[in-house]
Amino acid sequence: MRKRRSSGRVTLQDVADYVGVGAMTVSRVMRTPELVSDNIRSKVEQAARALGYEGNQDASELATQSGKRVTLQDVARHAGIGPMTVSRALRDPSQVSEASLIKIQQAVAALGYVPNQAAGTLASSQLHTVAVLYPFQHDRASTRFVQALQQTLSKQPFQLIMACHEYHQYGETPLVEKLLQNRPSALVLFGAQLSKKTCDLIESAELVTVNVCGAERFSADITLDIAINDAAERLTAHLLDKGYRRIGFIGAQTDNRLHKQQLNGWHKAMLMHYQNADLMITVPDAPSLAFGRYALGQLLQNQPDLDAIICSHEEIAFGVLSECQRRLLKVPYDMAVACLDGSANCDHTFPALTSMRLNYEKLGQQVGQQLMAMLDNAPQPQEEQVRFSLEAGASS
Numbered sequence: 001m002r003k004r005r006s007s008g009r010v011t012l013q014d015v016a017d018y019v020g021v022g023a024m025t026v027s028r029v030m031r032t033p034e035l036v037s038d039n040i041r042s043k044v045e046q047a048a049r050a051l052g053y054e055g056n057q058d059a060s061e062l063a064t065q066s067g068k069r070v071t072l073q074d075v076a077r078h079a080g081i082g083p084m085t086v087s088r089a090l091r092d093p094s095q096v097s098e099a100s101l102i103k104i105q106q107a108v109a110a111l112g113y114v115p116n117q118a119a120g121t122l123a124s125s126q127l128h129t130v131a132v133l134y135p136f137q138h139d140r141a142s143t144r145f146v147q148a149l150q151q152t153l154s155k156q157p158f159q160l161i162m163a164c165h166e167y168h169q170y171g172e173t174p175l176v177e178k179l180l181q182n183r184p185s186a187l188v189l190f191g192a193q194l195s196k197k198t199c200d201l202i203e204s205a206e207l208v209t210v211n212v213c214g215a216e217r218f219s220a221d222i223t224l225d226i227a228i229n230d231a232a233e234r235l236t237a238h239l240l241d242k243g244y245r246r247i248g249f250i251g252a253q254t255d256n257r258l259h260k261q262q263l264n265g266w267h268k269a270m271l272m273h274y275q276n277a278d279l280m281i282t283v284p285d286a287p288s289l290a291f292g293r294y295a296l297g298q299l300l301q302n303q304p305d306l307d308a309i310i311c312s313h314e315e316i317a318f319g320v321l322s323e324c325q326r327r328l329l330k331v332p333y334d335m336a337v338a339c340l341d342g343s344a345n346c347d348h349t350f351p352a353l354t355s356m357r358l359n360y361e362k363l364g365q366q367v368g369q370q371l372m373a374m375l376d377n378a379p380q381p382q383e384e385q386v387r388f389s390l391e392a393g394a395s396s
Contacts, residue, residue, distance in 0.1 A: 010053045018047040070113040073206065079107035082374065083185065130371065131179035132162045133172065134190040135256070138286065140314075141341060141360050145190055145212070148364025156372055165192070173198045180205050186371055191258055194218050208374055210367055213258060222370055223383040224363065228258055231356040231388035232265025232340055235310060238354075239396060240273050244308035244336050248279035250295040250320065251312035252287035262312050262340050279303050287312065292319020293326075300327075308336035308396070314346055317353055321395070336396040341388075351394030358388050 016026045021040060029044040047053070072090075076083040081100055088095040089104045096104070107113070130153060134142040142164075150160050161182055163175040176198055179187065186208040192198075199218050202209060211220035213228070239247055249266045253259045263282065270277040279302070281295040292311060296319075299306055311317040317339035321331060329335045331351055339346065342355025363386065370382065 010051045012053070014051060015044060015047050015053050018051060019043045070111045072113075074111055075104065075107045075113050078111055079103040129182055129184040130158055130160050130186045130188060131182065131184040132160055132188045132190070133175060133179065133192055134162065134164055135192070136164060136166055136253075136286070140343060141358070142190055144343075144360035145364040145367075148361040149188065149368045150364075152365045152368025153372070158372075173201060176201055180207075186210065186374075188212070188367065188371070189214050189218075189220070191256075192218075193257055208371065210371060212363070212367065221374060221382070222367065224367065225383070225385045226358065227385055227387045228261040228340075229265040229268075232262040232310070233269045234265075234388075234390060235338055235340060235354075235356050236266045236269035237273075238390060238392070239308050239310070239336060239338060240269065240275070242336070242396060244396075245275055246279065246303060246306050247275065247308040247310060248299045248303065248306050249282070249310050249312075250292060250299070250316050251280070251282040252285055252291060252316060254282040254312070255284035259312055266310055279306065282312075287315040289315055289319035289322065292316035293323040294319075296320045296323045306335070309338070311337070311339040312341070314339045314342045314353065314355065317342070317346075317355075318349065321349055321353070332394065332396050338396050342391070346391065346393060349393075349395070354393040354396040355391050356388040357391050358386065 012026050012030070016022060019026070019040075021044070025040060026044050029041050033041050072086055073083055076086045079086065079100075081103055085096055085100055086104055086107075089101055093101055132146060132149065134146055136142055146160075146162065153160060161179060161184065163179055165172045165175055172192060173195060176187075180201070184207060187202060187205070188210040190212045192211070192214040194214055202218075208222075209218075209220040210222040210224075211218050212224045213226040214220075236247060247266075247270065249263060251259060251263055254263055263280070266280075267277045279299060281298055283291065285291070292315070295316070296309065299309070309317075309320050311320060317337055320337050324331050324335050324337065331337055336354075338354040340356050342353060342357050346353035346355040346357075
């Protein structure tokens with residue numbers, strides 16, 4: 001503990017100097033002691049008693065001023081440089097370019113920014129945390145994307161915190177609130193529904209945002225729109241060009257906005273070719289082989305001369321192939337089978353399954369690289385549409 005410098009009335013700053021901590025910490029002990037560690041609180045209380053400190057109006061004013069102190073984020077915005085670069089410059093100026101260093105120094109001087117240990121700890125925790133919200137733990141696309149994102153960010157001092165909303169639009173808001181409590185420097189949303197309340201919450205947080213295959217009304221720093229509707233329309237047109245006409249659709253999780261786009265794409269292509277667009281079975285549940293087998297049986301009862309099936313997920317398509325085998329239906333001669341959002345697993349069925357595919361590993365890696373670059377520099381909004389590729393197999 002240092003000796004106090006004042007010779008008159010004991011002030012809050014005197015207590016801070018005596019303990020060797022910031023005035024804001026002392027003020028917090030006086031106002032909300034539960035937010036301060038037991039060790040610091042004990043030292044401050046002992047110093048206050050030793051010095052005969054009594055709270056007064058001057059101390060309250062000092063606390064108010066401390067509450068408005070300039071933050072590292074303020075410096076970053078003023079300089080037009082990412083907060084990570086500002087943090088590096090303050091810790092080790094040799095790690096940043098001379099041009100960036102000059103901008104940061106000018107911003108620090110203009111704003112009167114004074115770094116301290118508490119602020120340094122807070123900045124460190126922010127700069128190394130990326131929050132991720134994704135839809136479903138057993139969703140193959142989510143798993144592949146998040147895993148690739150994590151592998152990319154792990155090459156730098158980043159940590160990921162994740163939450164799963166299980167396709168519940170209004171369950172997203174409390175999850176986002178919990179993620180933001182960790183003070184992340186970035187938030188990655190994969191397949192988010194995003195209610196207005198959630199959008200307002202994210203926009204008020206002032207952090208870098210990534211919106212992958214999410215709600216269109218949300219303006220993010222990085223937006224990657226996955227062309228799901230287009231994929232369904234192209235796959236349906238592919239089967240129609242092959243000569244199939246009575247094409248059914250089997251879909252799961254269709255209460256979700258994203259999977260509704262699959263149904264809409266199939267429906268649009270069928271109507272454009274003047275074909276029956278009523279041959280469909282959809283459920284809000286997760287996809288499964290059992291559902292594929294059941295749904296095919298139901299469609300055949302209603303349309304015995306059905307000649308093709310499009311499935312929303314490869315798991316459903318695998319069930320359809322199994323049911324075709326059980327019914328002695330030859331694929332593709334008696335029944336063509338195809339799926340949306342397939343993977344390399346489709347190459348190992350018999351016959352090989354026609355599918356629309358997207359490289360989610362590459363997508364996760366791309367987002368990770370863009371995110372690291374954006375955190376290092378002033379955010380420049382990026383928007384891109386990602387299209388599926390058609391992998392034609394022997395099943396069609």
